[in-house]
Amino acid sequence: MTKQMSAREVALVALDRVRQNGAYSNLQLNQLLVKHHLNDSDRRLTTRLVYGVLQHQLTLEYWLDPFVKDRQLDSWVATLLLMSIYQYHYLERVPDWAVTNESIEIAKHRGGQGIRKFVTGVLHAILRKGLADVDQIKDHHRRLAVKYSVPEWIVEQLLTQYGDEQTQRVLAAVNEPARLVVRVNTAVTDLATVEDQLAASGVEFQESQVVPDALVITKGSVIGSPLFDQGLVTIQDESAMLAVDSMDVQPGDRVLDACAAPGGKTTQIAARLDPNQGGQVDALDIHQHKTRLINRNAARLHVADRVFSHALDARRVTEEFADETFDKILVDAPCSGMGLLRRKPEIRYTKKLADSTNLHQIQKSILAAVAPKVKKGGIITYSTCTILKQENDQTVQDFLTDHPDFSLLKTTTARKLKDDRSSKTLTILPSDYGSDGFFISSLQRNL
Secondary structure: OOOOOOHHHHHHHHHHHHHHHOOOHHHHHHHHHHHOOOOHHHHHHHHHHHHHHHHOHHHHHHHHHHHHOOOOOOHHHHHHHHHHHHHHHHOOOOOHHHHHHHHHHHHHHHHHHHHHHHHHHHHHHHHHHOOOOHHHOOOHHHHHHHHHOOOHHHHHHHHHHHHHHHHHHHHHHOOOOOOEEEEEOOOOOOHHHHHHHHHHOOOEEEEOOOOOOEEEEEEOOOOOOHHHHOOOEEEOOHHHHHHHHOOOOOOOOEEEEOOOOOOHHHHHHHOOOOHHHOOEEEEEEOOHHHHHHHHHHHHHOOOHHHEEEEEOOHHHHHHOOOOOOEEEEEEEOOOOOOOOOOOOOOHHHHOOHHHHHHHHHHHHHHHHHHHHHEEEEEEEEEEEOOOOHHHOHHHHHHHHHHOOOEEEEOOOOOOOOOOOOOOOOEEEOHHHHOOOOEEEEEEEEOO
């Protein structure tokens, strides 16, 4: 009979797959939590360990380095030591002895007596000598990179674009736990009804300060609940809802969602449409299996009658649609995802500056391809989930230079977020509202 894995062992497996093989943390975690039937408290510990170690990986490596020096460690051993340091420093309610004992047992079980002795020696040395003071690092860029566990190239970009004070607020914010937010599916229900049902089931929540029809879940489970299974709510970050929130979709509009999978914004658009008035949204993705995902989400949220998916690269949109077909177009473009570091902490270690530069070119080509497809007077909403300006304002400016028949309008939202800003585009930083980082712009085709 196979021994039941502990919460820490499950976390170790997930972390090592992410760190060694580049696996996605959320997918690995979900897969392992389904496979290993942990109780609720152990599931929470596993989740906290996976995301916490990834968020603080560079800091943890800096602390570990003096104790292992140049020794080549097996990947899982290094991960186990990082996970132990994370618990010592960040999990104040967990006794050091409990962390040490279980880490030693895991080392013995997975690696034998030699690895057990090595891990024991390292952990005892850490507890005896303590951890290095990150603030003693003299170079400012490196100090911020280690302190906030964000690679130096990202630190340098943020410092250049946002200044020191704002950058440090952003870096601190991306290491806070991500919040669970649900969007109320107004195609079939309303905010008050969902609030009543959540309260009756013991789920605690707060109304969103960022967008209407969204609730921040503070305690309890929503996924797998009747509300979720029946399509009355769906999981979507507040900032991700802002693009559609800014679009002023009308019931009879025909809308193109040019980069649609998995369909969160597609279904948000669809909830505002009335098929009896001709309202429909055409949703594009390059991959057929992702268009099937869009269709499944549309069916679960009861808006399949107004969602039409197409397996099509947005840069080849002319093959499918005539010019001036759409009242509105959403280009939620492929991007570096630097606004999602709180929710997907591992991407900070895999992305490079060259990736951002290449994505800027792809973004421009998508905008250029879809531009003729919006009606005169219609609006293209260009959005990303990054906060790097070369993928945001620079992409917009390059598009406007190449397309003088478009004008930049001021992006407004229902909650009038940052309405006193000087720029027409809207950038939401992770430090602004506790939501993901996001960028939105509104490009109107001249009459």
